[in-house]
Amino acid sequence: MPVHPIEDTVDLLVVGGGTAGLVGAHTAAALGARTVLVEHGRTGGDCLWTGCVPSKALLAAASAAASARRASSLGVDVGEVRVEFARVRAHVRAAITAVQPKDSPEALEKAGVSVLTGSAVFTGPDTARIGERSVRFSAALLATGADPAMPPIDGMETIEPLTSETLWDVEELPRRLVVLGGGPIGCELGQAFARLGSAVTVVDGSDRLLEPEDPDAAALVAAALQRDGAQLRLGSQGVRIEPGVLHLDDGTALPFDRLLVAVGRRPRTTGLGLDAAGVDLDDDGSVTLDAALRTTNRRIWAAGDVTGPPFFTHTAGMHGSVAASNAVLGLARRIDPVVPRVTFTSPEVASVGLSPAEAAGSGCTVRRVEHAAVDRAVAEGETEGFTSLVLDRRHRVVGAVVVGPRAGETLGELTLAVRQRLTAGDLAGTTHAYPTYDDAIVDAALDDVRARLANPLVRGALRAAVWVRGRLRGGQRSER
Ligand SMILES: Cc1cc2nc3c(=O)[nH]c(=O)nc-3n(C[C@H](O)[C@H](O)[C@H](O)COP(=O)(O)OP(=O)(O)OC[C@H]3O[C@@H](n4cnc5c(N)ncnc54)[C@H](O)[C@@H]3O)c2cc1C
Numbered sequence: 001m002p003v004h005p006i007e008d009t010v011d012l013l014v015v016g017g018g019t020a021g022l023v024g025a026h027t028a029a030a031l032g033a034r035t036v037l038v039e040h041g042r043t044g045g046d047c048l049w050t051g052c053v054p055s056k057a058l059l060a061a062a063s064a065a066a067s068a069r070r071a072s073s074l075g076v077d078v079g080e081v082r083v084e085f086a087r088v089r090a091h092v093r094a095a096i097t098a099v100q101p102k103d104s105p106e107a108l109e110k111a112g113v114s115v116l117t118g119s120a121v122f123t124g125p126d127t128a129r130i131g132e133r134s135v136r137f138s139a140a141l142l143a144t145g146a147d148p149a150m151p152p153i154d155g156m157e158t159i160e161p162l163t164s165e166t167l168w169d170v171e172e173l174p175r176r177l178v179v180l181g182g183g184p185i186g187c188e189l190g191q192a193f194a195r196l197g198s199a200v201t202v203v204d205g206s207d208r209l210l211e212p213e214d215p216d217a218a219a220l221v222a223a224a225l226q227r228d229g230a231q232l233r234l235g236s237q238g239v240r241i242e243p244g245v246l247h248l249d250d251g252t253a254l255p256f257d258r259l260l261v262a263v264g265r266r267p268r269t270t271g272l273g274l275d276a277a278g279v280d281l282d283d284d285g286s287v288t289l290d291a292a293l294r295t296t297n298r299r300i301w302a303a304g305d306v307t308g309p310p311f312f313t314h315t316a317g318m319h320g321s322v323a324a325s326n327a328v329l330g331l332a333r334r335i336d337p338v339v340p341r342v343t344f345t346s347p348e349v350a351s352v353g354l355s356p357a358e359a360a361g362s363g364c365t366v367r368r369v370e371h372a373a374v375d376r377a378v379a380e381g382e383t384e385g386f387t388s389l390v391l392d393r394r395h396r397v398v399g400a401v402v403v404g405p406r407a408g409e410t411l412g413e414l415t416l417a418v419r420q421r422l423t424a425g426d427l428a429g430t431t432h433a434y435p436t437y438d439d440a441i442v443d444a445a446l447d448d449v450r451a452r453l454a455n456p457l458v459r460g461a462l463r464a465a466v467w468v469r470g471r472l473r474g475g476q477r478s479e480r
């Protein structure tokens with residue numbers, strides 16, 4: 001039973017208790033709206049149970065193994081590295097357990113949100129059914145997330161492929177793991193398992209990993225995966241599966257103990273009664289939205305993975321909040337177009353705004369600093385990486401790529417720079433702590449400032465200013 005009695009008409013009905021629904025419900029309740037959240041599984045969603053939290057916990061264990069293996073290059077011998085997968089799994093579960101209370105029904109109810117367990121089905125433009133109960137709503141927020149996509153490969157039905165949802169139940173480290181898909185999930189989990197000791201092969205139909213990312217960044221990730229022992233089969237499609245073997249279109253047969261499918265995600269929209277509610281879908285299956293996250297039903301807003309890419313927790317949260325406040329206050333706030341993204345491989349790939357490739361031919365300048373020239377990277381022996389700033393004609397930061405350890409931590413400053421339209425001069429003029437990977441940002445920005453100073457006109461004007469200042473000083477001295 002919900003702690004708060006359900007009113008006849010609720011101000012906001014939230015369908016889905018993942019990040020988008022949780023943040024939307026908290027926002028609406030904080031604004032004083034009578035809010036009901038319906039979840040048919042566990043509150044916390046993909047991020048907590050099968051996505052960000054377990055994957056980053058697994059990557060942390062994998063990174064510890066990799067650090068131990070390279071410790072001797074820094075003069076520290078740790079002996080043979082042994083991975084106990086059961087203890088790695090315990091670490092993953094402990095991380096989930098530690099984060100879970102924030103996303104719990106108790107936390108929601110404490111914030112004033114009524115929580116219902118069950119599947120919500122819309123029965124009309126302003127009504128929904130949850131089991132036996134019928135709810136009328138002034139506004140609703142659709143936040144049902146997305147499922148892993150399954151490619152139509154012959155024989156897939158003869159095996160039990162792993163997905164990001166089922167992977168966490170695997171009790172033994174797979175000896176041979178084939179990962180289908182070299183996007184963020186394939187790269188992060190492929191690297192994690194390779195570092196933990198699986199023989200990993202990553203297969204991707206594209207001729208490179210991490211397709212939307214900067215090609216140089218993707219190449220560094222590919223090299224790192226190979227160093228970790230993973231094989232890459234790029235430009236290859238899986239065409240047939242028989243138990244234990246994936247056949248590729250080039251005739252290669254890849255034996256596996258487990259196959260992990262990571263070829264994208266599909267918005268969860270079936271069985272929700274969206275027809276009855278008058279909520280239309282786009283051709284890719286995501287919910288049709290306006291810029292303020294309102295669906296084709298004027299009472300229903302949507303946020304998170306159900307709205308299509310990008311599939312990130314931070315967009316789910318931000319959009320959940322914007323949608324909920326628009327819904328309960330009658331606003332038309334638009335979503336922020338500046339979205340940072342980080343792939344948590346080693347090295348991390350962090351990007352925001354216009355990429356160097358997108359900027360080509362637009363009059364933008366790319367200032368790039370290799371991390372081999374960054375003192376902190378040299379000190380840590382982590383020089384494989386770079387920082388690129390994309391600057392427009394007025395020297396404003398319109399994009400950035402950082403590849404290196406903890407690149408995601410550096411990205412906050414650059415995201416703010418893009419959002420606030422800061423210039424290279426603003427970055428170069430801000431004191432950054434030394435030695436950090438941020439030195440690369442300062443050096444890239446300084447390159448731009450110095451290039452401007454090297455312009456003959458600017459140089460001439462500066463020389464004249466220095467000359468005049470010198471003469472004035474000389475005059476003052478002779479007067480004394
Ligand atoms: C392996 C992996 C790693 C990831 N790592 C990152 C990362 O590092 N950083 C990042 O930003 N993103 C990451 N993501 C993506 C991120 O997890 C998702 O973008 C985010 O969790 C989406 O949140 P959501 O609220 O839209 O959907 P979900 O979290 O999927 O929540 C939807 C909820 O709705 C419920 N539901 C569905 N239908 C109904 C119904 N009819 N009635 C009631 N309830 C319903 C579901 O049970 C679910 O709880 C990762 C994803 C994966 C798979």
Ligand SMILES: NC(=O)c1ccc[n+]([C@@H]2O[C@H](COP(=O)([O-])OP(=O)(O)OC[C@H]3O[C@@H](n4cnc5c(N)ncnc54)[C@H](O)[C@@H]3O)[C@@H](O)[C@H]2O)c1
Pocket residue numbers: 151180181182183184185186188203204205206209210211236237238262263264265309310311312341342343344
């Ligand atoms: N760090 C993060 O923020 C993070 C981490 C994991 C996941 N995610 C989110 O989850 C979403 C899903 O991730 P994903 O990696 O599954 O999807 P993705 O769409 O990003 O990448 C899928 C990859 O699979 C390849 N592919 C597609 N069909 C194939 C086939 N039949 N055979 C071989 N390769 C094929 C594609 O070329 C692509 O490279 C992403 O869009 C991402 O936004 C984010």
